[in-house]
Amino acid sequence: MQDYHEFLSEILIDEETLQNRIEELGQEISRDYVDEDLLLICILRGGLVFMVDLMRYITLPHGIDCMAISSYGTGARSATGNVRVALDLQTNIEGKSVLLVEDIVDSGHTIAHVIEMLNTRNPKSLRVCALLDKEERREVVVPIHYRGFSIPNKFVFGYGLDIDEYYRNLPFVAVVDLNKFQANG
């Protein structure tokens, strides 16, 4: 894999800004869900890093669970079309206050499908917490209750988001210069 310094265009959100904002989100969630039976759901794999940091800023007792989603079309998640549940929840969410934790919302199709599906299981509430909101790309309405940052329509990586499956581990969100990025064969 190419060293990311070679194709990094700019650091969009640095580590300190990210962590400060996630701490604020954690505090807000902690206030909003007092005495609720809160369950955080991580949408794999992009949401993993964000959820791990977010939950450490939540001071209330809560559970966590994971879902893996893929699409019936080509590619990991096509922009439209139904979603396939590759890994479903272990937890029965009926009566629980559910918070879906996503790294990024762009077209909104995937998350909209997940919300529809989970609502059929009668949670007490179902909200979305998205670290990054690429609003310019939105094709369906998705209510985002907790938003980390609104970002422009650029190819971003780091902090859970991959470029060809690499660099999810970077502690910041960066923009790719696609002219300098060499895709692996």
Place this chain on the structure above:
Amino acid sequence: MQEYREFIDEIFVDEVSLQKRVAELGAQISRDYAGDELLVVCLLRGGLTFTADLTRNLTIPHELDVMSLSSYGTGHYASSGNVRVNLDLKVNIEGINVLLVEDIVDSGRTLTHVLQMLKTRDPKSLKVCVLLDKKERREVPVDCDYVGFDVPDKYIFGYGIDIDEHYRHLPFIATADLSKYRRSE
């Protein structure tokens, strides 16, 4: 859920010691795999927190994948019996260096089954990085290549490890005083 301060016995590994050790492991793994391809595999859900922090301490490019396992026995990860794959890897590991990341090893049975299964796919190498090693409970020999801490045979929670699905978010590892713990309904 009962407040954890009511049933905590002691903080076994505090946040500073944990993060320091995770950084050391990250540095060691970065040296050992320098110049090589590496796939980090997180075993859900216990390994989430450790994986997120460990990979941030890796200075080499690497891929990340997740696996979810359960046992055919009753309860979660029953200590004997075969392992069922709930979510398999996306990545084909043939010819790749694989590092399994797990929160805790006790009997070693689950890990042994996973290692056997993954070896049939002919990875270039297959190693294990475990945060906590509860050696007293070992029933089958497992070589852990990277170990964070040896722990005594006590009930442990925090930093990815749950007590009745709660308190995975705590940034430290604690032992529970089960005589003070009240199981919720």
